[in-house]
Amino acid sequence: MFGFRARPGAPPPSRSGAPPGDGPADLRVDGLQVRYGRAVTALDDVSLTVPAGGVVALLGSNGAGKTTLLRAVSGTLRLYRGGVTAGTVTYGDRSLDGTDPVAAVRAGVVQVPEGRRVFGGMTVDENLRAGGLGRVRRDADGGNAAARERVYGLFPRLAERTGQRAGLLSGGEQQMLAIGRALMAWPRLLLLDEPSLGLAPLMVERIAEVVREIHAQGTSVLLVEQNAAMALALADHAYVLEVGRVGLSGPAEELSRSDEVGRLYLGEGVRAG
Numbered sequence: 001m002f003g004f005r006a007r008p009g010a011p012p013p014s015r016s017g018a019p020p021g022d023g024p025a026d027l028r029v030d031g032l033q034v035r036y037g038r039a040v041t042a043l044d045d046v047s048l049t050v051p052a053g054g055v056v057a058l059l060g061s062n063g064a065g066k067t068t069l070l071r072a073v074s075g076t077l078r079l080y081r082g083g084v085t086a087g088t089v090t091y092g093d094r095s096l097d098g099t100d101p102v103a104a105v106r107a108g109v110v111q112v113p114e115g116r117r118v119f120g121g122m123t124v125d126e127n128l129r130a131g132g133l134g135r136v137r138r139d140a141d142g143g144n145a146a147a148r149e150r151v152y153g154l155f156p157r158l159a160e161r162t163g164q165r166a167g168l169l170s171g172g173e174q175q176m177l178a179i180g181r182a183l184m185a186w187p188r189l190l191l192l193d194e195p196s197l198g199l200a201p202l203m204v205e206r207i208a209e210v211v212r213e214i215h216a217q218g219t220s221v222l223l224v225e226q227n228a229a230m231a232l233a234l235a236d237h238a239y240v241l242e243v244g245r246v247g248l249s250g251p252a253e254e255l256s257r258s259d260e261v262g263r264l265y266l267g268e269g270v271r272a273g
């Protein structure tokens with residue numbers, strides 16, 4: 001259903017293009033507790049793993065702590081006055097504890113925040129160039145030309161609108177641009193926060209195809225989604241957060257058959273038998 005269709009005439013997608021030795025690594029979150037100020041404990045004793053080259057889905061209802069977990073991994077927690085009060089985050093052999101967003105990007109961990117935050121007054125191409133500023137590749141231009149080529153191959157609609165102001169793009173196109181901008185930094189692990197939010201079904205399908213393709217090109221993905229059906233179709237493994245704690249976890253296929261997940265997140269009635 002979500003099979004990738006290449007743009008006619010587009011160059012075949014390369015592997016991630018990252019230099020040798022910079023392939024994905026395991027992300028390990030262990031016993032994580034996160035607080036905002038003194039009053040709010042958003043995560044408590046959360047452990048999860050995104051294996052190198054895997055796609056992991058993180059589900060849960062509003063306020064469960066999904067975005068907070070992404071912030072803890074991408075080093076953006078402090079921007080929201082949050083802090084890790086217990087536990088560890090490691091990527092490969094690198095500790096991301098108390099890291100800042102620039103260090104996380106350098107480690108190859110890049111977040112696409114919820115809400116399609118693009119620079120509305122800048123063109124599509126300028127948005128992509130801005131994403132390349134945090135690049136990790138060591139080529140002469142930081143891999144920028146190759147990264148843009150990759151993004152335009154994945155998103156032909158953006159290739160047709162390079163000079164258009166981002167603020168004039170449709171919601172789906174803005175989401176594509178937000179993902180494309182993150183890809184400019186050559187992530188080894190892409191953190192996606194609700195990429196399907198507010199999009200029409202066809203566009204959700206298109207975004208799912210692209211996530212599949214990004215993964216096929218060698219990038220690990222941690223996918224936060226309200227759209228559990230989409231996330232479970234894409235992921236190998238899934239975790240369900242319930243008020244800051246991991247309630248359920250397991251192979252995505254198994255969770256998609258679970259009554260509890262079906263009832264709470266897939267909009268199904270209680271199954272007979």
Ligand SMILES: Nc1ncnc2c1ncn2[C@@H]1O[C@H](COP(=O)(O)OP(=O)(O)OP(=O)(O)O)[C@@H](O)[C@H]1O
Pocket residue numbers: 036040041042060061062063064065066067068069080081082
């Ligand atoms: N900057 C902040 N300051 C104080 N509390 C916050 C802050 N950001 C989030 N929270 C609280 O932390 C908890 C977890 O929020 P978070 O945004 O991580 O949940 P979520 O699962 O991503 O929710 P949603 O699906 O609605 O985006 C919630 O109780 C929320 O109100």
